[in-house]
Amino acid sequence: MLRCSVLKSSRSAQHTHVVPPHGHTPMSNRSWVSCAGAVVLCMLSLTWTIQGVAVADSTGFAQHCSGFAQDPLLGALWPATTELGVETHSPGLTAMVPRLSLRGTALATYELRHIGQTTPTLEAVFGLAPGAQRTLTETPFSQDARAVVLHPNILATVAHALTPDVVEVHVAQQRIVQTVPLRVTDTILVVRTTPEAEGVPAQVAHVNGHYDLALVQTDKNEILQPLPYDAVLSYGTGDLEKPLGGLQAGDCVAAIVTARNGQADDQGTDRLVLGKVLAKVPVATNSLTQTKLNVNMFTTDLAVQPGDSGSPVLALRAGKPVLVGLVAATMYPTATFTYVSRIDPLLALAEALQLSASRPASPLLVQNADQPVPQPQ
Numbered sequence: 001m002l003r004c005s006v007l008k009s010s011r012s013a014q015h016t017h018v019v020p021p022h023g024h025t026p027m028s029n030r031s032w033v034s035c036a037g038a039v040v041l042c043m044l045s046l047t048w049t050i051q052g053v054a055v056a057d058s059t060g061f062a063q064h065c066s067g068f069a070q071d072p073l074l075g076a077l078w079p080a081t082t083e084l085g086v087e088t089h090s091p092g093l094t095a096m097v098p099r100l101s102l103r104g105t106a107l108a109t110y111e112l113r114h115i116g117q118t119t120p121t122l123e124a125v126f127g128l129a130p131g132a133q134r135t136l137t138e139t140p141f142s143q144d145a146r147a148v149v150l151h152p153n154i155l156a157t158v159a160h161a162l163t164p165d166v167v168e169v170h171v172a173q174q175r176i177v178q179t180v181p182l183r184v185t186d187t188i189l190v191v192r193t194t195p196e197a198e199g200v201p202a203q204v205a206h207v208n209g210h211y212d213l214a215l216v217q218t219d220k221n222e223i224l225q226p227l228p229y230d231a232v233l234s235y236g237t238g239d240l241e242k243p244l245g246g247l248q249a250g251d252c253v254a255a256i257v258t259a260r261n262g263q264a265d266d267q268g269t270d271r272l273v274l275g276k277v278l279a280k281v282p283v284a285t286n287s288l289t290q291t292k293l294n295v296n297m298f299t300t301d302l303a304v305q306p307g308d309s310g311s312p313v314l315a316l317r318a319g320k321p322v323l324v325g326l327v328a329a330t331m332y333p334t335a336t337f338t339y340v341s342r343i344d345p346l347l348a349l350a351e352a353l354q355l356s357a358s359r360p361a362s363p364l365l366v367q368n369a370d371q372p373v374p375q376p377q
Helices: 027-059 066-070 344-358
Strands: 099-111 134-146 148-151 154-157 167-171 175-179 181-192 200-208 213-218 252-261 265-279 297-300 312-317 320-330 338-342
Touching: 066 252, 066 312, 066 320, 099 167, 099 175, 134 167, 134 181, 148 344, 154 344, 181 213, 200 344, 213 344, 252 320
Parallel strands: none
Antiparallel strands: 099 134, 099 181, 148 154, 154 213, 167 175, 181 200, 200 213, 252 265, 252 312, 265 297, 297 338, 312 320, 320 338
């Protein structure tokens, strides 16, 4: 609440006044001027305070999701009802949120199953079963994920999308054994707008395994387009203990993920899922999720599915969508806990990579030691 008071004169100034040109002092006018000045000061203070509050609000994120419906690009994905989590389909963002296809081969070791053994034990998967006979083989693998185009030819995704955690080995009698790969021997990374598209070759430019973030660089093409939303610091800015404008619990978030037929097949279209931030930190639901979480994540209730890793997560700031993170992991459908890797650590690196890619390569000049160096004229 604002409190306004009339400023009183100090003791040294009580007996000081300016005599008007006509030789008398207008006491009534002085009283009126003092009151008017106090009112003006109060109004100015109120105006400055309101402006300060508006600035603080503009740096924060919204808890209402209606801003996504007003966006020209996301309006087509807006649910027909206001209930959170309702899905709609649209192929409009496939060039900005493309699919990542990783193919390759890896060395793997597995335990030969005995007759009657149907499922491998955890010890067998990691090679800890005592006295087990293991076999070494090279097996192909494939996995799909999503990415978001930050700059021309520069994409962001999660690190685990670029490295297989588990590979499948086909053994005798059509059995399939899942095991941890020993070493990846060969990989091919392709970016596609749809599952049937030919795709654009890509290379891994940066991997931050601790924060589960990565940057991918593609060849020059006219297929991919940068997402027309700013990528912002979701931690906020200012004091490290009390950052200004950081993402808070209860803020609205949305993810652009793959629309699947029967929750399995990728039809090349996208859907928008809406949710809320549950916690600014990753909340572990059991011992298994603890190994996948890191301090750069926050927890949401976004209903995503396996294969949506790397999908962009948006929030609303000043009524406009902004990119705040990427889908990293989920406990859905056992529990609607979805973990999002904040985009913050990639922002400066992506800009530096884009700057280096936009500069023309300079030819390397090799000069013999006995050759005289030309002197400037």
